[in-house]
């Protein structure tokens with residue numbers, strides 16, 4: 322008996338001594354194939370008509386409960402039924418980052434090619450620990466292309482990761498082992514002088530988590546101030562290093578940022594690279610989204626010095642527009658990279674021939690052993706679209722940020738809250754308080770019109786638009802400004818009538 326798409330697997334298993342999770346006959350495969358085609362049609366319909374749907378909508382209470390409280394399905398209901406629930410209760414209530422007017426936090430919008438690549442990767446299902454197989458070569462190729470696009474030398478090592486946080490963590494772990502001055506892998510933090518890592522006040526929160534996780538503690542961070550453009554003060558950094566050294570601490574690494582999360586500012590990377598070289602410290606650059614500016618001849622100067630990093634972390638799921646999740650860490654010196662993670666476990670020993678020939682190279686470059694084939698979506702996207710097309714959209718996003726800034730500057734009612742060096746625009750409805758601006762943001766999000774996010778700059782709340790979206794058009798920013806002003810007036814009116822009551 323064949324396993325039907327709507328049927329129950331138990332029938333098969335109860336009738337034979339052995340069973341698998343595959344359909345048992347041709348008809349079962351045919352049904353899966355038909356459903357698969359329907360899924361492809363429907364997900365592309367969803368993307369093609371995304372502009373007509375709300376950017377975001379709150380999950381209705383009954384659906385929320387259904388998603389949270391469903392008992393464990395002991396018996397299968399069939400994939401058709403599960404798919405119907407997905408279409409009804411899951412797909413319409415995503416965060417919204419596939420929509421042309423989603424500009425919250427820093428999220429990429431994904432590509433249709435990426436959707437297909439994800440399906441193929443799951444179908445092939447390799448464990449990309451770094452065996453002697455095609456998936457390993459595909460990932461190596463992507464790493465090589467990334468090094469080339471970032472201006473890093475041939476022979477640069479790297480790893481694709483779940484995102485910027487993991488890529489940064491790996492970079493810092495490599496840097497700590499290389500600059501600790503003792504065998505930190507063997508002795509932990511007790512093996513030598515207390516270490517210090519330097520960053521600016523604008524550094525992303527991954528760093529706090531990472532130093533905590535690495536056993537260094539938050540106090541191992543020396544946080545340096547920023548100038549009016551939110552760039553690390555290099556003179557202050559230099560003094561901090563000297564003072565720490567004089568008190569017996571060991572400065573090991575500067576974490577500079579190319580494209581800060583708040584405003585898109587880039588630290589003075591050449592000056593920090595020089596300082597790290599002089600001080601024999603590790604130079605790590607967090608370029609989660611900003612590093613992608615170096616793909617463009619026009620924008621590269623804005624992130625100058627990035628190619629001097631000892632380690633560089635960035636995401637492809639942000640400004641590379643590839644579907645979640647995919648980040649990347651590049652490490653200039655391949656041996657130093659491996660020395661931070663290789664373990665030499667007996668069951669992972671390199672063989673002379675066979676799939677384990679040469680050892681598990683990716684397992685030796687990071688924390689994870691078993692890894693998915695996330696390289697495929699990058700490899701296919703680059704082959705299908707070409708790096709130039711992706712770069713053109715990156716440049717378009719920067720132009721759109723300038724366009725939005727010009728709309729804000731032309732308006733009497735809005736004000737910019739920071740410079741716009743890259744693809745992030747922070748602004749306020751000038752007459753409204755912080756609470757008023759927060760209310761404007763929440764109404765905008767809840768209306769389904771647009772999803773920016775918020776931040777606090779110099780103690781004041783700002784609406785923040787981060788444009789890493791290949792679907793946005795200039796008219797979307799006109800609509801945003803119109804609606805912020807309309808909602809701003811609404812909020813002000815309500816507040817003034819409430820206060821006179």
Ligand SMILES: Cc1ncc(COP(=O)(O)O)c(C=O)c1O
Pocket residue numbers: 426427483484485486487525527578580581582607608609610636648
């Ligand atoms: C500058 C910066 N660094 C690191 C991260 C963390 O990256 P991920 O969310 O991919 O872990 C982000 C996320 O927005 C970021 O903007």
